[in-house]
Amino acid sequence: MSAPEPSKTEQRKAEHVNIILKENVSAEYDFWNDVHLLHNALPEVDYDEIDTSTNLFGRKLAAPLVISSMTGGFGGGREINANLAKAAAEVGVAMGVGSQRAALEKPELAATYAVVKDYDVPLRFANLGAPQLVPQGSKREYGADDAQRALAMVDAHVLICHLNFLQEIVQPEGDHNARGCLDAIRKLATRFRVVAKETGAGISHDVALRLKRAGVVGIDVGGMGGTSFSAVEYYRAKKDAYALKERLGATFWNWGIPTPASLQLASVGLPLIATGGVRNGLHVAKAIVLGASAAGMAKPMLEAAQESADAVVQELRAVIEELKAGMFLLGCRNLKELSEKTAIVQRPTSDWLEAAK
Numbered sequence: 001m002s003a004p005e006p007s008k009t010e011q012r013k014a015e016h017v018n019i020i021l022k023e024n025v026s027a028e029y030d031f032w033n034d035v036h037l038l039h040n041a042l043p044e045v046d047y048d049e050i051d052t053s054t055n056l057f058g059r060k061l062a063a064p065l066v067i068s069s070m071t072g073g074f075g076g077g078r079e080i081n082a083n084l085a086k087a088a089a090e091v092g093v094a095m096g097v098g099s100q101r102a103a104l105e106k107p108e109l110a111a112t113y114a115v116v117k118d119y120d121v122p123l124r125f126a127n128l129g130a131p132q133l134v135p136q137g138s139k140r141e142y143g144a145d146d147a148q149r150a151l152a153m154v155d156a157h158v159l160i161c162h163l164n165f166l167q168e169i170v171q172p173e174g175d176h177n178a179r180g181c182l183d184a185i186r187k188l189a190t191r192f193r194v195v196a197k198e199t200g201a202g203i204s205h206d207v208a209l210r211l212k213r214a215g216v217v218g219i220d221v222g223g224m225g226g227t228s229f230s231a232v233e234y235y236r237a238k239k240d241a242y243a244l245k246e247r248l249g250a251t252f253w254n255w256g257i258p259t260p261a262s263l264q265l266a267s268v269g270l271p272l273i274a275t276g277g278v279r280n281g282l283h284v285a286k287a288i289v290l291g292a293s294a295a296g297m298a299k300p301m302l303e304a305a306q307e308s309a310d311a312v313v314q315e316l317r318a319v320i321e322e323l324k325a326g327m328f329l330l331g332c333r334n335l336k337e338l339s340e341k342t343a344i345v346q347r348p349t350s351d352w353l354e355a356a357k
């Protein structure tokens with residue numbers, strides 16, 4: 001008997017992973033280069049006593065790192081999630097799975113996400129998209145029961161509700177109704193611990209305030225500067241000869257608020273996760289100085305997970321060593337001391353902070 005045809009959602013998930021691994025889908029400018037930290041020539045710290053551990057949403061982590069929400073919902077997603085989860089458990093960092101819509105639609109795909117439960121990941125995030133919480137044409141909207149199923153599927157501690165309207169508007173089959181999302185997030189937040197997460201276009205001060213009032217427990221700023229989903233959808237549209245969407249993808253390739261600027265703008269008294277273009281431990285140190293509680297990495301972890309769980313462990317350990325080296329050169333023994341340092345922020349990132357005040 002031949003295997004059943006993959007659904008459109010499964011095909012899309014596989015295409016995202018393939019495009020991100022093969023094509024250049026990064027924003028053009030590295031905004032972390034605008035952020036500088038003041039070297040301390042007399043650090044008076046023993047490198048071996050530097051402690052990178054932290055507590056995020058009540059869970060103890062060995063380092064302020066999150067393997068960002070990426071995948072599940074297609075055949076290849078299971079092995080990627082297994083490799084990521086095995087490494088997250090071994091190193092002691094947090095991990096999210098990708099949007100679980102695919103498994104809510106087709107329960108036989110649940111195992112591609114649920115595999116993370118086989119590993120002792122200290123902080124696990126479930127994932128649902130905000131656009132799916134409101135009516136989209138004839139599609140059914142998701143509510144508290146679906147959120148409960150998503151959380152149980154991966155035995156998650158926190159539910160991430162992702163905001164991805166840039167992707168939706170460029171994507172040929174995207175959901176275009178954004179009305180009612182905040183209300184839907186507010187409803188979920190009365191029952192579950194919800195983190196709102198952008199996926200590459202950042203969070204402004206006003207949006208951060210609205211999310212805080214809606215009751216979220218944290219914000220992943222998901223800023224511009226790393227993987228651009230406009231770029232990803234550009235390649236999908238190009239392959240399908242969908243000229244208008246290809247054009248939209250190119251036009252909005254660099255759309256959004258840069259991650260370092262978004263960290264400062266979204267500072268509203270909630271824990272912040274800095275995702276978007278984080279590529280090494282020095283970026284993580286800069287993020288903590290700018291107000292993040294942790295930093296998230298997606299693409300570098302996907303690349304390693306394609307190889308093996310060991311490759312993910314190696315990448316995570318290298319990032320932690322870089323973070324520790326940065327803390328050493330700043331004279332910081334722990335993350336609290338790091339968070340009290342000041343950053344020198346140059347243009348164009350400083351212009352963002354000035355203009356968006």
Ligand SMILES: Cc1cc2nc3c(=O)[nH]c(=O)nc-3n(C[C@H](O)[C@H](O)[C@H](O)COP(=O)(O)O)c2cc1C
Binds near residue numbers: 127225302
């Ligand atoms: C293959 C892939 C799939 C993704 N799918 C999701 C998703 O389902 N939900 C979500 O919140 N973010 C998703 N993201 C976005 C990432 O979590 C992250 O915000 C973004 O890639 C920026 O991080 P980076 O520059 O380190 O890649 C995905 C990223 C990748 C690379």
